[in-house]
Amino acid sequence: MAEPVKLFGVWASPFSWRVETALKLKGVKYEFIEEDLTNKSDLLVKYNPVHKKIPVLLHKGKPICESLVILEYIDETWKGISILPEDPYERAIARFWAKFIDEKCNHALWTACWSKDNEQEKAIEEACEFLKTLETQLKGNKFFGGETIGFVDIVANFIGFWLGIIQEAVGLELLTVEKFPNLCKWIDNYVNCPVIKANLPPRDELLAYFKARQQPPTGPKY
Amino acid sequence: MAKSVVLLDCWPSMFGMRVRIALAEKGIDYEYREEDLRNKSPLLLKMNPVHKKVPVLIHDNKPVCESLIAVRYIDAVWKNKFPLLPSDPYQRAQAEFWADFVDKKIFDSGRKVWASKGEDQEAGKKEFVECLKVLEGELGDKPYFGGEAFGFVDVALVPFYSWFYAYETCGKFSIEAECPKLIAWAKRCMEKESVAKSLPDQHKVYDFVLMLKQKFGLD
Numbered sequence: 001m002a003e004p005v006k007l008f009g010v011w012a013s014p015f016s017w018r019v020e021t022a023l024k025l026k027g028v029k030y031e032f033i034e035e036d037l038t039n040k041s042d043l044l045v046k047y048n049p050v051h052k053k054i055p056v057l058l059h060k061g062k063p064i065c066e067s068l069v070i071l072e073y074i075d076e077t078w079k080g081i082s083i084l085p086e087d088p089y090e091r092a093i094a095r096f097w098a099k100f101i102d103e104k105c106n107h108a109l110w111t112a113c114w115s116k117d118n119e120q121e122k123a124i125e126e127a128c129e130f131l132k133t134l135e136t137q138l139k140g141n142k143f144f145g146g147e148t149i150g151f152v153d154i155v156a157n158f159i160g161f162w163l164g165i166i167q168e169a170v171g172l173e174l175l176t177v178e179k180f181p182n183l184c185k186w187i188d189n190y191v192n193c194p195v196i197k198a199n200l201p202p203r204d205e206l207l208a209y210f211k212a213r214q215q216p217p218t219g220p221k222y
Numbered sequence: 223m224a225k226s227v228v229l230l231d232c233w234p235s236m237f238g239m240r241v242r243i244a245l246a247e248k249g250i251d252y253e254y255r256e257e258d259l260r261n262k263s264p265l266l267l268k269m270n271p272v273h274k275k276v277p278v279l280i281h282d283n284k285p286v287c288e289s290l291i292a293v294r295y296i297d298a299v300w301k302n303k304f305p306l307l308p309s310d311p312y313q314r315a316q317a318e319f320w321a322d323f324v325d326k327k328i329f330d331s332g333r334k335v336w337a338s339k340g341e342d343q344e345a346g347k348k349e350f351v352e353c354l355k356v357l358e359g360e361l362g363d364k365p366y367f368g369g370e371a372f373g374f375v376d377v378a379l380v381p382f383y384s385w386f387y388a389y390e391t392c393g394k395f396s397i398e399a400e401c402p403k404l405i406a407w408a409k410r411c412m413e414k415e416s417v418a419k420s421l422p423d424q425h426k427v428y429d430f431v432l433m434l435k436q437k438f439g440l441d
Contacts, residue, residue, distance in 0.1 A: 050323065050356060059312075062312055064312070064315045064316075064319070065319055066318075066319055066322055068322075069315050069318045069319050069322065070315070072314075072315070072318065073311055073312070073314075073315040076311040076314070077311050088295055088298040088299050089281075089284060089286070089295070091294075091295075091298070092286045092291050092292070092294070092295040095288070095291045095294070096286075096287055096288055096291055099288060099291070100272060133272055
């Protein structure tokens with residue numbers, strides 16, 4: 001019998017959510033191991049000694065770390081729905097946008113949500129510039145992947161779901177339909193996409209989670 | 223553009239060097255265009271409107287931006303020659319993880335070493351050496367990060383070797399004393415023609431760093 005696939009994650013984390021979504025898209029059965037990041041398990045530290053972070057995917061007893069690396073591994077290992085395009089150029093473009101969202105957008109959005117006064121003003125300005133770039137990139141397409149969700153859409157989950165909740169928790173209005181109609185339409189398509197909808201963490205619980213924190217979890221990667 | 227492959231680059235860029243190495247490994251004929259980053263060409267701005275940075279690989283008029291994405295693209299398109307990434311998905315994931323580690327850790331900590339002073343510089347040095355030691359641990363006794371053959375992680379990291387003299391001189395420390403196996407690995411990589419012809423002379427890089435420090439009032 002094949003060794004079970006395990007995923008170390010946190011229910012509220014957009015990063016482990018990406019991996020769960022990819023596994024569900026491929027129809028892979030897995031065991032989710034909830035980590036307490038204030039008291040990391042010996043197993044997490046063993047499987048991710050370099051960063052000691054979630055998510056970690058364990059397949060055939062071997063760990064894979066970093067959500068974007070894990071997504072590509074899942075896409076190559078299991079058949080079924082393709083997460084990345086086949087064509088090398090299209091793949092390069094998908095990777096470019098995933099990296100842009102993961103490294104630039106998410107960081108700016110996170111800072112914009114949790115900082116105060118001058119720092120927040122500056123962060124909001126920067127975040128809006130990045131959102132404008134994405135707004136243009138969408139070009140009225142249903143998803144970043146075209147007609148169906150793909151790699152970039154999965155990686156953009158923070159914007160797709162978490163951002164709206166955090167905005168409500170901290171009382172910030174960044175992503176509005178007036179300023180970003182394409183993105184708002186994309187969010188609507190996204191949260192109503194069957195595999196996404198079935199997999200999202202409960203909105204009320206996530207809202208309570210962010211409202212309860214006086215300080216944000218340490219940085220976007222938590 | 224006459225040649226089907228063009229590289230927009232800047233000679234001291236470690237990121238540009240990665241793409242140069244990959245192109246050389248695959249024996250690809252291409253046109254190299256040096257960019258003046260104080261006066262970016264219309265082509266660069268058109269091909270990388272989001273970041274306006276080098277390197278940009280242009281293949282049949284289509285741009286690929288971000289150095290590791292370009293290296294992976296080169297490896298996929300010219301797949302029959304000297305593969306840079308392993309064929310096994312797990313080994314490939316490991317290579318991608320370590321290249322990502324280099325990306326996240328080495329440039330920023332290295333920058334603190336040459337561009338800052340006092341406590342900031344000391345903190346940068348500490349982090350830089352710690353990260354190099356982690357990489358040295360991952361290398362172990364293998365000739366290359368890729369194992370027996372030069373591969374993706376080697377391409378990601380070796381360009382920083384051309385900056386080592388600058389880091390050492392600005393930071394007043396010896397990387398070889400801290401990480402001898404890593405230096406041995408770097409020298410082994412430099413024996414490869416693709417690497418030797420893609421990396422600038424370390425002293426030339428140091429002069430460039432001195433110029434930057436003066437220009438930005440960092441000295």
